[in-house]
Amino acid sequence: MGKDTAFKEREFSAVGTRPLRPDGIDKVTGRARYGADFNMPGQLHGCILRSPHAHASIKNIDTSKAEKLKGVKAVVTRKDFKAKDVDPSLLTVLDNCMAGKTAFYDGHAVAAVAAIDARTAKKALQLIKVEYKVLKHVTDVDEAVKPKAPLINKKCFTKGVDPVPAKASNIAAVSEFGHGDVEQGFSEADIIIERNYKTGQAHQGYIEPHACVASYSPDGSADMWVCTQGHFDFRAQCAGILGMDASKLRVTSSEIGGGFGGKTHLWIEPVTLALSRKANRPVKLVMTRDEVFRASGPASATSIDIKMGVTKDGTITAAHAELRYASGAYEGGWAKLGAMTAFACYDLKNVKTIGYEVLVNRPKTAAYRAPSAPMAAFAVESMMDELAEQVGIKPIDFRLKHVAKEGTRSSYGPVYGPIGIGPTLEAAKNHPHMKAKLKANQSRGMACGFWFNFGGQSCSDLNIEPDGSATITVGTIDVGGARASLALVVAEELGIPYQQVKAVIADTGSLGHNDMTHGSRGTFASSLSAIDSCRQAIQELCKRAAILWDIDPEDIAWEKGEAHAIGKSKGNLPPLSLVNLAQSAEKTGGPISGHSQIVADGAGVSFATHICDVEVDQETGQTKIARYTVIQDAGKAVHPTYVEGQFQGGAAQGIGWALNEEYIYGEDGRLQNPGFLDYRIPVCSDLPMIDTQILEIPNPNHPYGVRGVGETSIVPPLAAVGNAVSAAIGVRMTQVPMSPPRILAALDAAESQ
Amino acid sequence: MSVMVRSKINGDDIEFVCQPDETLLDALRDRAGLTGVKEGCGTGDCGACSIMLDGALVCSCLVLGAEAEGRSIETVEGMANGDQLHPLQQQFLQHAALQCGICTPGFLIAAKALLDKNPDPSEEQVRYALAGNLCRCTGYDKIVRAVLAAAKQMRKA
Numbered sequence: 001m002g003k004d005t006a007f008k009e010r011e012f013s014a015v016g017t018r019p020l021r022p023d024g025i026d027k028v029t030g031r032a033r034y035g036a037d038f039n040m041p042g043q044l045h046g047c048i049l050r051s052p053h054a055h056a057s058i059k060n061i062d063t064s065k066a067e068k069l070k071g072v073k074a075v076v077t078r079k080d081f082k083a084k085d086v087d088p089s090l091l092t093v094l095d096n097c098m099a100g101k102t103a104f105y106d107g108h109a110v111a112a113v114a115a116i117d118a119r120t121a122k123k124a125l126q127l128i129k130v131e132y133k134v135l136k137h138v139t140d141v142d143e144a145v146k147p148k149a150p151l152i153n154k155k156c157f158t159k160g161v162d163p164v165p166a167k168a169s170n171i172a173a174v175s176e177f178g179h180g181d182v183e184q185g186f187s188e189a190d191i192i193i194e195r196n197y198k199t200g201q202a203h204q205g206y207i208e209p210h211a212c213v214a215s216y217s218p219d220g221s222a223d224m225w226v227c228t229q230g231h232f233d234f235r236a237q238c239a240g241i242l243g244m245d246a247s248k249l250r251v252t253s254s255e256i257g258g259g260f261g262g263k264t265h266l267w268i269e270p271v272t273l274a275l276s277r278k279a280n281r282p283v284k285l286v287m288t289r290d291e292v293f294r295a296s297g298p299a300s301a302t303s304i305d306i307k308m309g310v311t312k313d314g315t316i317t318a319a320h321a322e323l324r325y326a327s328g329a330y331e332g333g334w335a336k337l338g339a340m341t342a343f344a345c346y347d348l349k350n351v352k353t354i355g356y357e358v359l360v361n362r363p364k365t366a367a368y369r370a371p372s373a374p375m376a377a378f379a380v381e382s383m384m385d386e387l388a389e390q391v392g393i394k395p396i397d398f399r400l401k402h403v404a405k406e407g408t409r410s411s412y413g414p415v416y417g418p419i420g421i422g423p424t425l426e427a428a429k430n431h432p433h434m435k436a437k438l439k440a441n442q443s444r445g446m447a448c449g450f451w452f453n454f455g456g457q458s459c460s461d462l463n464i465e466p467d468g469s470a471t472i473t474v475g476t477i478d479v480g481g482a483r484a485s486l487a488l489v490v491a492e493e494l495g496i497p498y499q500q501v502k503a504v505i506a507d508t509g510s511l512g513h514n515d516m517t518h519g520s521r522g523t524f525a526s527s528l529s530a531i532d533s534c535r536q537a538i539q540e541l542c543k544r545a546a547i548l549w550d551i552d553p554e555d556i557a558w559e560k561g562e563a564h565a566i567g568k569s570k571g572n573l574p575p576l577s578l579v580n581l582a583q584s585a586e587k588t589g590g591p592i593s594g595h596s597q598i599v600a601d602g603a604g605v606s607f608a609t610h611i612c613d614v615e616v617d618q619e620t621g622q623t624k625i626a627r628y629t630v631i632q633d634a635g636k637a638v639h640p641t642y643v644e645g646q647f648q649g650g651a652a653q654g655i656g657w658a659l660n661e662e663y664i665y666g667e668d669g670r671l672q673n674p675g676f677l678d679y680r681i682p683v684c685s686d687l688p689m690i691d692t693q694i695l696e697i698p699n700p701n702h703p704y705g706v707r708g709v710g711e712t713s714i715v716p717p718l719a720a721v722g723n724a725v726s727a728a729i730g731v732r733m734t735q736v737p738m739s740p741p742r743i744l745a746a747l748d749a750a751e752s753q
Numbered sequence: 754m755s756v757m758v759r760s761k762i763n764g765d766d767i768e769f770v771c772q773p774d775e776t777l778l779d780a781l782r783d784r785a786g787l788t789g790v791k792e793g794c795g796t797g798d799c800g801a802c803s804i805m806l807d808g809a810l811v812c813s814c815l816v817l818g819a820e821a822e823g824r825s826i827e828t829v830e831g832m833a834n835g836d837q838l839h840p841l842q843q844q845f846l847q848h849a850a851l852q853c854g855i856c857t858p859g860f861l862i863a864a865k866a867l868l869d870k871n872p873d874p875s876e877e878q879v880r881y882a883l884a885g886n887l888c889r890c891t892g893y894d895k896i897v898r899a900v901l902a903a904a905k906q907m908r909k910a
């Protein structure tokens with residue numbers, strides 16, 4: 001980016017403190033406006049008709065009766081998205097939002113209605129007659145790769161293999177990573193273990209369902225208000241699907257009630273816009289919880305084969321993984337991420353991973369917090385424990401023995417800079433939790449995790465207000481405290497109190513493109529851009545002071561929120577405060593601001609180690625988490641309280657995935673548990689306090705050392721809980737969730753052996 | 754056929770018109786403009802729509818708007834006293850007990866219902882009292898601490 005982003009050791013005054021967040025009062029008083037809280041005059045109610053079949057070709061859709069119903073203003077099917085309008089790269093996005101010739105999963109949208117109220121819209125849905133021809137379906141990832149499996153896409157010829165196969169299959173793509181010679185490595189091993197691990201399909205489970213209001217004007221421009229993790233991307237994609245110029249669509253992001261990756265993809269938004277275009281009225285569409293489960297995007301279900309070899313003295317000689325990730329009916333890049341992250345914590349001589357993207361009749365897989373890494377970590381970290389046991393080394397020492405360090409060539413390619421996996425392991429080893437005696441009925445497990453973290457495009461404005469306060473405007477969505485962090489960063493750079501900084505999220509009409517909040521990029525990339533904007537503004541402030549003082553700008557330094565004369569004039573001129581400069585701005589050249597546009601490179605990779613104590617009731621198979629500790633490298637914790645919050649939230653989601661959460665499909669290929677009653681996420685009484693320890697190993701590519709912190713915490717829990725449960729019941733658990741029936745079955749199986 | 758409903762909402766006499774099959778949640782949000790009451794599921798499983806109805810904690814998605822006739826309702830919008838936040842609201846802010854904040858209105862009401870009955874709850878009692886409210890962001894740690902701190906603050910007052 002050509003700007004100085006190198007880390008510099010410094011004393012912080014604002015960064016690292018824990019002030020109240022600026023959007024807090026609105027959120028505790030019910031004033032904050034989320035996706036479903038926005039309304040427009042004359043707005044219609046939108047509803048979507050969804051396929052009841054797992055796989056069916058759509059022979060005909062008769063909407064005539066629905067259209068004639070009083071109060072119905074528009075009915076939309078795939079026909080309303082003209083093929084010539086749609087950007088070819090977005091065809092599968094559209095196909096998932098509104099089915100074409102085939103419904104690929106239970107819940108796939110086939111038609112939509114806009115009517116004067118909810119009752120009328122629902123009645124209209126019942127009047128739409130869809131003629132289906134039901135096709136054979138497959139929902140299980142291992143079934144789907146079998147040669148006789150029902151074929152989901154006749155044009156799916158596996159990418160990434162040479163030569164391209166002549167026969168279509170459900171394997172959309174293959175990717176491979178690693179180095180060394182694994183065959184050679186296995187020949188050097190004394191002990192080789194091979195195992196298959198399975199993980200259920202988990203949903204992000206954000207409490208706020210997807211919601212949006214779209215208003216398409218007869219002049220071809222449109223406005224959208226939506227809960228999203230990336231309004232600029234939503235704009236580009238919606239416009240690309242409807243054949244609009246992106247500049248004609250303005251998207252405003254609402255407060256967002258959780259996303260965790262699930263709100264980085266389009267689901268209802270192009271449909272709502274199409275309804276509004278057809279009806280010539282604003283349309284509001286809010287998903288029900290049932291729709292969120294059936295028709296938004298959960299994480300992949302997986303099946304992973306791991307093979308590892310070790311010598312008697314405990315040296316890993318080879319590591320091999322084949323990872324099959326279900327991606328729904330459309331090609332995804334999820335197995336690839338699994339294959340990249342699987343062994344990233346370790347320094348291995350011979351390692352190879354192969355990822356298979358597998359099509360199934362389930363909803364299209366979406367990103368879920370450190371997407372694809374938790375499943376791969378479950379497999380690898382379970383295996384690490386087993387190997388450690390085989391060679392008689394403590395799990396933590398076995399990991400330390402193989403830990404990746406600065407200079408290690410990672411299993412996915414790059415050579416690491418300064419990284420935190422070793423320090424998190426050392427911290428875990430010395431943590432009081434690790435040293436605490438277990439109660440009679442308790443067992444302990446541990447596991448490590450890795451996530452890349454992303455950077456990407458960011459743009460920000462810093463405006464010095466007439467009263468000497470500052471407003472930082474960014475275009476990267478705040479999903480859980482980013483405005484507080486950004487205000488801290490600006491306070492730090494400008495040297496003014498946190499309370500004098502306001503952080504604002506701009507709509508797509510007010511700022512240049514910003515990538516979405518994903519890959520833990522929010523605080524890393526936005527803060528980098530904010531620092532840059534501040535530094536531009538400081539240059540301008542120094543120039544203004546130079547005008548007032550009539551000296552050379554070079555002879556001015558910016559310190560603690562004031563311009564100080566240095567050099568010749570030092571001592572003669574009292575400092576000029578931000579307020580002085582803001583108030584005299586009219587005389588010195590007008591409003592003072594800084595602006596930055598960057599592609600943030602060098603997001604620092606992030607590692608964590610978790611420790612977990614469990615109690616398993618061997619009668620019922622019920623697992624209780626007795627104690628849990630998260631140790632993670634944050635680079636630099638800008639607002640430590642919210643960093644802890646990210647650690648705790650990710651751990652809780654991982655615990656839910658480990659113990660209970662999973663999509664359950666019936667024989668008919670329909671989702672059996674599309675609600676919070678049967679898809680059970682952890683509740684307050686399921687969990688203990690979640691202890692956290694923040695390590696700060698600076699990211700060399702950020703002036704303050706910031707790394708992303710949002711995602712890594714969901715990576716270790718599946719294996720940490722799995723290792724603890726396996727120790728508790730004396731049987732190796734190879735499948736999550738480890739729900740009570742699975743634990744009882746594992747105990748039964750062990751007994752009958 | 755719409756019905757006319759008169760009830761006391763956060764101390765004010767409010768009249769609204771709703772459909773006979775409309776939930777109280779929808780009526781509060783769409784008719785009375787109280788969008789602080791959130792919908793997370795519509796089936797009584799998440800607690801985001803928690804309100805007090807005649808002093809009892811209920812999920813407003815499981816009550817009909819028409820059932821509010823002549824009854825008294827408290828929502829998150831009525832918790833603060835002018836510019837004076839309720840101790841629970843203060844402690845939620847202090848403890849960063851919210852990340853996205855969509856669950857917060859429900860948690861505040863459920864926690865208030867608990868503290869009205871039990872001013873000195875144990876951690877376990879807090880956890881069980883709030884087990885009907887889902888939060889996906891926080892792992893509950895900071896929420897439980899905030900409620901315990903608010904209880905302490907209220908006992909001192």
Ligand code: FES
Nearest residue numbers: 794795797800814
């Ligand atoms: S919306 Fe009422 S309990 Fe979820």
Ligand code: FES
Nearest residue numbers: 852853888889890
């Ligand atoms: S803070 Fe997001 S669901 Fe609780």
